[in-house]
Amino acid sequence: MGPAVPGAESAVPGAESAVPAVSRPAAVRRRRAGRRLTVAALLCAALTALHDHVPNTVGNLGSLFQTLLPWTSLSVPVLLALAAVRRSRPAAVAALAPAVVWGSLFGGVLTDKRSGGGDLTVVSHNVDEANPDPVRTARVLADADADVLALEELPARAAEVYERELAADYPHHEVRGGVGLWSKHPLREVEEVPIMPWTRAVRATAQTPEGPVAVYAAHLASVRVHPAAGFTADRRNEAARALAAAVRAEPLPRVVVLGDFNGTAQDGALAPVTSQLRSAQREAGDGFGFTWPAAFPVVRIDDVYVKGMTPLSSWTLPATGSDHLPVAASLRL
Numbered sequence: 001m002g003p004a005v006p007g008a009e010s011a012v013p014g015a016e017s018a019v020p021a022v023s024r025p026a027a028v029r030r031r032r033a034g035r036r037l038t039v040a041a042l043l044c045a046a047l048t049a050l051h052d053h054v055p056n057t058v059g060n061l062g063s064l065f066q067t068l069l070p071w072t073s074l075s076v077p078v079l080l081a082l083a084a085v086r087r088s089r090p091a092a093v094a095a096l097a098p099a100v101v102w103g104s105l106f107g108g109v110l111t112d113k114r115s116g117g118g119d120l121t122v123v124s125h126n127v128d129e130a131n132p133d134p135v136r137t138a139r140v141l142a143d144a145d146a147d148v149l150a151l152e153e154l155p156a157r158a159a160e161v162y163e164r165e166l167a168a169d170y171p172h173h174e175v176r177g178g179v180g181l182w183s184k185h186p187l188r189e190v191e192e193v194p195i196m197p198w199t200r201a202v203r204a205t206a207q208t209p210e211g212p213v214a215v216y217a218a219h220l221a222s223v224r225v226h227p228a229a230g231f232t233a234d235r236r237n238e239a240a241r242a243l244a245a246a247v248r249a250e251p252l253p254r255v256v257v258l259g260d261f262n263g264t265a266q267d268g269a270l271a272p273v274t275s276q277l278r279s280a281q282r283e284a285g286d287g288f289g290f291t292w293p294a295a296f297p298v299v300r301i302d303d304v305y306v307k308g309m310t311p312l313s314s315w316t317l318p319a320t321g322s323d324h325l326p327v328a329a330s331l332r333l
Contacts (some may be wrong), residue, residue, distance in 0.1 A: 007231070030086050032086065033088065033117065034083070034086050034087075034089075036095055037079060037082055037083055037086060037091035037147040038090050040079065041075075041091065044075045044098045046134035048072045048098055048102060049101045049104075049105075051065060051066050052268055054066070056269065060269070061231065062223070063223075067263060067264050067266070067299055068298075068299070069266045070106060070266075071298070073106075076095055076096075077100045095329075101194075106126050109287065110287060111286075113284050113285060114284055114285065115313060116312070118330030119210050119333040120208055120210075120309075120331045120333055121144075121146040121148075121325055121328065121331070122125075123146040123216075123317065124150040124151075124152070124260075124303075124327050124328075125137075125141060125152070125326035126153045126316075127147070127158070127324075128321065128322035129153050129155040129178070130323075131158065131321040131322050134165075134321065135161060136320060137162075137168040137320035137321050138161065138162050138324070139165060140317060140320045142328070143171075144328055146328060147185060147208070149170065149182040150179070150202075150215070150217035150258035150259060151181075152218075152219035152260045153219060154175065157221065163175075166182050169184070170182035170183060173187075174204060176190075176199050177198060177257075178189045178199065178219065179200060179217050179218070180202075180217070187205065187207075188204065188207060189203075189204060189205045190203070191204075192214065193218070193243065193246045195239040195240075195242040196242075196279055200218065200219045200239065201219065201259070202216070202217050203215070203250075205252065208333065210333040212252055213255070213256060213309075213333065214255045216259070217257070217259055218243050218258070219259070220239045221236040221238075221239045221298075222260045222262055226316070233262075233263070237269045238242075240261070240270050240272055240273050243257075243273055244273045247273065254307070254333060256306050256309070257277060258303075259303070260301060262304055263301060265300070274305065276307065279305055279330075280304040280307065280331070281300065284312055284314070284329070284330075285314035285315065288300055289317060291324055291325040292324050293323050294322060294323050294324055294325050302327045304328075306331060309333050310332040312331065314327070314329040315327075315329075
């Protein structure tokens with residue numbers, strides 16, 4: 001056995017101690033990434049919970065965020081996946097916070113609350129002025145067998161098509177500008193509602209067997225998303241305030257407001273209207289009932305709001321030639 005070599009025993013311990021020295025920076029990076037993910041998850045939860053307080057002062061960002069609010073659920077699987085990649089348990093736990101907040105806001109929406117019966121069935125549809133097949137659209141609407149139809153974005157060149165196709169089922173109708181009402185019951189006191197410089201809303205009294213109902217059909221101003229200007233919704237917001245004033249002054253106790261609102265029920269800018277009324281989809285629907293775009297709906301900007309009556313069921317109709325889906329609701333008067 002040869003003589004001992006000085007330092008030979010220390011070589012092995014030295015090699016072992018090098019392993020932690022190499023992995024320590026990686027562990028630090030994982031911890032830092034985990035902390036960033038944790039903060040991101042908590043911020044996402046807070047932003048969703050406090051969506052009403054997101055300001056509209058710059059580019060109407062609050063309205064844009066609230067329009068897309070149901071889709072904040074997508075942050076949860078993304079955050080969980082990143083937490084798994086970073087092997088961060090705190091980040092994984094924090095990722096559940098936005099899920100809890102989202103569930104508190106929308107959990108009830110996902111249940112089927114529809115029931116049968118009803119005294120009045122209403123349908124609203126933005127028929128799209130560029131609709132290539134108004135005949136088919138009219139037939140889809142007629143097949144719904146609603147008591148009252150509200151049509152928006154009705155082009156003058158196609159109005160006679162809808163009048164002809166719907167005449168057999170709807171003896172009463174009024175068209176004002178780009179908005180029309182068709183009804184199985186007599187329509188009285190029909191008048192335009194001045195929400196914009198040109199006609200985009202109409203009000204009528206439907207004389208139902210259960211008594212008169214004030215019916216509003218409205219098409220609020222369109223919105224756009226521009227890189228420089230942001231979410232341009234000021235004109236829509238002005239129209240919403242004008243419509244809200246008309247609804248507030250309505251003398252009849254039973255009111256239904258149908259139309260394309262170019263905004264969702266979560267959008268605080270539409271609160272002047274929605275705060276006075278109840279959403280048929282929220283109370284008696286199944287899911288979110290997204291309506292636009294028709295090919296792959298991601299938002300519900302077409303809706304039925306009521307006052308003085310009870311929604312029993314709310315649903316969307318099959319796609320027509322429009323870029324919107326029609327919406328329907330059954331109401332108890």
